[in-house]
Amino acid sequence: MDREPPLILLLALLLCGRGDPDQTGCPHRCHCFTPDQVLCTDGGMPYLPRNVSRTVKEFIVISSDLQYLFPHTLMENPHLTKLIFINNALRSVHAQAFHHLAELQELEISGNPWLDGLHAGTFSSQGNLTTLLLNFNRITTVHPGTFDSLRRLETLQMKGNAVSQLTAPLFLHLHSLRVLDLSQNKIQGVGRETFSGLERLEILRISYNLISNLTSDAFLEVPQLEELHLEGNQILELADNIFSVLTDLKVLNLRGNLLTTFSDKPFGGQTSSLQELNLKGNRLTSLSSLTTFTSLSSLILASNHMSTLPEDVFRNNTSLEHLDLSENQLISLPPTIFSGLCGIKSIYLNQNNLSRLDAKLFEDQEFIQQLHLSDNHLETLPPGLMDPFVSQHTVRLHGNPWRCDCHLGYLHDWVLRNGAGVEKLDRMLCQSPAFLSRKPVASVGKEQLVCWGSGDQMLDLQRCSQEVHNDTVIIRCKVDRCAPLTLKVQLLQDDGAVKENTFKHQPEDPVCRNQTGVDANR
Structure with a gap:
């Protein structure tokens, strides 16, 4: 959510230059690394230099005191293909400011905290524009017709503004658009007409807004979507079939919403091509069958409220490589919950309430690379639990109340043999018996692992x-x-x-x- 630092762009330009810049004929207080490129980064510059060559193709202005763009401001530079304004003091852009820039392909106006809007005809001459970035300004309203002339536009970003409403059909003529970023605004809702005309859209980001409800037809006009980012909103539930039209969807991010349950019903019960699903930080208490997600490789369910999981919940997710169940309230796991997940590489179960695990829980996870069991209520592990692991792996076991008695023999031997793969081994401590309390498990002698009599x-x-x-x-x-x-x-x-x-x-x-x-x- 942070602003992209302009210094990264500046450093990249400096590194691309061959030798020292030739300042012959270069505008005052600017740098010219090639005859086609001008970079101005003077913080005290209140207006654009007037002696910029007509042959210049790229004009970049960073951190100036420039406040206004008038019709004549760029009149002498009709051959510009790239124009970038980052972190300036712009307050207003005249509707005719870019009228003479018909060759412009990339335009960025970002980081202007006093720029609250643009006129409807501002981009009327930019028929060749492919990239338009309007990030981190204070734009509150986008007028209908603002983007009507941008028939070749492929990327449109407006993140970090204060837009609360998208007046349809705002994007009706953007038939070439592939990436749309509206994140970090104040948008409260979207409907079918919101995205009319975007039949080629592949990536949609409307994260960190104020959306609480999505209509069942919200994405009917964008069937080619491959990535949908809805994280950081206030979504309470998902309508059945809402994503059924998105047959090419690969990435769905719903992190940080208010969902209490999730299943494959929003996908219409049909086999999905989804590869990455992020549900972290919701309020999930239950998880129903995910059997239609046969292509899923990454599933993030961390930071929810689940205490139990159905035994067959991952039954058809045989492509799964990364599974994150950390920071829930899981008290137990069905013995066969991971059965069939033979290609999985990482399982995160840390920060739950697990007190015991079945000896065959990881029977199919031969090639696991990361297993986190830290910060649970485990006192011991059953013999054979981690014997299936044949590839190099790392394990976290710290933060559990290990009972260092005769029942810890298997884990103790395993730790001594695989200590190099146990992260934070010095924090894996005995809690009982009292005479071994706070001692690292790996430092305890096997002869000390004894049990008291009973009965x-x-x-x-x-x-x-x-x-x-x-x-x-x-x-x-x-x-x-x-x-x-x-x-x-x-x-x-x-x-x-x-x-x-x-x-x-x-x-x-x-x-x-x-x-x-x-x-x-x-």
């Missing part, structure tokens, strides 16, 4: 007391007269080594020996 095998620690005298610890436990007891004391040293001492207590009371004999004869 009737576990000593009732409430019957034990502890006393500490200087460097001496005394533990007193009450035990049954005939109960054997083995006490192991493990001393964890600074280097991670463990020194263990064992104390065994065997009952010596004859009654206990007799009791043992009775039990043995039963």
Whole structure:
């Protein structure tokens, strides 16, 4: 959403020049890298230089104090093919300012915070124009007829203005237009007539506006669309079949809207050629079948409110390479949810509420390259979970409450073998037991991964007391007269080594020996 820095253009021009610019005959306060090109970047220049050669083809003005373009301003330069004004102080452009520039092919008037409109006939002589950029001004209204003469126009950008309404048929005569960018305005709605005449349009950007509702026929006039960008609006729902006419659509970006559910119904249930679908940052709580998206390679569902997913939701998405489910509220995943996704390269499941995973969850993901499981509620991973991975890969596992006991053996061994592929390995920490808390999993010795007894095998620690005298610890436990007891004391040293001492207590009371004999004869 940031403005494109004019310095990039300036640097590109400087790099393209061969040697030092020849300033002979070059206008004052400007640079001429070739006889056909003039670049003026003086911040104090209030008007255009008057001694610009009639043979000049490209005239570029950046960051000047120029405020007005009059009918005579460019009269002496009829052979211009490229005219660029970026980050100037323009307040007004006369309707006849470009009247003499019939050869113009590229025109940009961008970055003028006081320019709030253009006259309907401003481009009446620009029949050869192929590119028109009107970005980051303060244009509030575009009058009908403004673009009627631009029959060869291929790219029209008006992003970053304050246009609230598109009066149809505004683009009726732009039959050659392929790219239309209306993003970052205040447009509240679009309908079928909005895009009348744009039968060759391939890329439409109307992102970051105020659109809350799209009529079911909104895109009937642009059947050749390959990219549709609707991110950053306030769209609540999508009508059935709204995209069914867009049979060539490859990219659909709906990021940052207010959708609560999504399915393939807006595509009419027919097989879609869609390759990239972005639904990040909506309010999705449910996701229905996506079976018609057989060509889908990238699916972004991050930053939504989903807690569960249907087992077959990705069943036909066998072309999928990138799947982002991060920053949701997923508590579990069906064991076969990724079945058939053999070509997938990246799966992001980080920042969810996952507490366990099925051992066969990634059974078909042999060639995965990135797997993010960080920042969940995982305490351990089942044996064999990541064994299918045969290609070089990176994994993120940090931010989980790892329980470093006997159940972590598989993950511990896997991390030691594949540590180079575990990103942020030093942040993958044990949370329990207490004596290993905050220690990196990779630094824990295998002999430290032990489990406490459970049930009737576990000593009732409430019957034990502890006393500490200087460097001496005394533990007193009450035990049954005939109960054997083995006490192991493990001393964890600074280097991670463990020194263990064992104390065994065997009952010596004859009654206990007799009791043992009775039990043995039963």
